Amino acid sequence: MNCPQYMYEGQSLSCHCLVNPASPGFPPATAQWQGSSPGKKLVITDVTRDDAGRVFMCSLTWGPANDTIVKTSEYELIVAYPPPSPPVITGHENKSVLLVGERLTLTCTVTGGRPLVTSLSVRCWSGVQSEPSAMTVVNNSVTLTFSIEAVEARHDGTECVCTGDWEGGREAYNASGRIVLTVIQGVNVLAWQVVAGASGCVALVVFIVVVVVARRGQRRENDDNISAEFDALNENTTV
CATH class of the missing domain: 2.60.40.10 (Immunoglobulins)
Known part of the structure; x- marks a missing residue:
């Protein structure tokens, strides 16, 4: 056989079932695809993946009436195609x-x-x-x-x-x-996580800072009020 190992989608297959010319026998043997006439080519046009796995039989016959099957060989049609997705x-x-x-x-x-x-x-x-x-x-x-x-x-x-x-x-x-x-x-892990996090996370950090500053301001105002009240009390109790 002179059939290719692989066929590719869209190609057409054409190959022969052949007798080895170096040892044709006497009288010469005949080779043919089963179901076809001697020497006829195996032809498949526009190969698709549906053709993958099809098996064809090449038979070598010899004898007075050329009717004795001496040898058979199988050809499996393999349709080649690349991986469907990237690595x-x-x-x-x-x-x-x-x-x-x-x-x-x-x-x-x-x-x-x-x-x-x-x-x-x-x-x-x-x-x-x-x-x-x-x-x-x-x-x-x-x-x-x-x-x-x-x-x-x-x-x-x-x-x-x-x-x-x-x-x-x-x-x-x-x-x-x-x-x-x-x-x-x-x-730098913590810093990277803050920078790479969602904007909501950054907003939360800013909110916490604002709350802390506000609380410190409120605490300072309370301390001033307490000091004023304490001074007034001292003035009222001075002899």
């Missing part, structure tokens, strides 16, 4: 906080596609150095784990990008998954 990075979410010195482990996963992606890579800018672990394949998902032993302050704002290589054919898989690291010193 997904887990282990850290945008806007969540990492402390300096903390270990970061990211997992990149690509699901689906036929064939599956052949490789994954995670790359972070700003000179982050790490060694990815070996890839794992579970069902129809390919996963790569990537670790940074200890994040540093200079990694704040670093973008980590995960990409996958899909070698199923002409239809390229160019999608990528991305996250941005937020790294701060431990003593």
Whole structure:
């Protein structure tokens, strides 16, 4: 057979069931797709995913009447298509906080596609150095784990990008998954939370400050009133 390993959606399949010219036998054997005339091509126009998994049988016949089946070979039509969605990075979410010195482990996963992606890579800018672990394949998902032993302050704002290589054919898989690291010193956690919080939280802080100032002013006014009353009492009781 001269059939391709993969077909891609929209292509047309055309392949032959052939006798090996190096050993045709005597008299020469005949090869044909079952249900067709000898030498006829197998033709499928406009291949779709619905054609995936179809099996065709190529039969080699030989004998005085060319009616003895000597060998058969199967051809399964595999329709190639890329993963339907971009890589997904887990282990850290945008806007969540990492402390300096903390270990970061990211997992990149690509699901689906036929064939599956052949490789994954995670790359972070700003000179982050790490060694990815070996890839794992579970069902129809390919996963790569990537670790940074200890994040540093200079990694704040670093973008980590995960990409996958899909070698199923002409239809390229160019999608990528991305996250941005937020790294701060431990003593700055409270300040960061106030700044990064909702405006309602900031308003609450301002309200508390106003209340405290008002109470201090009221307390000072009360103290002045008490002092005036005490002075008046002294004047009335002086001999």
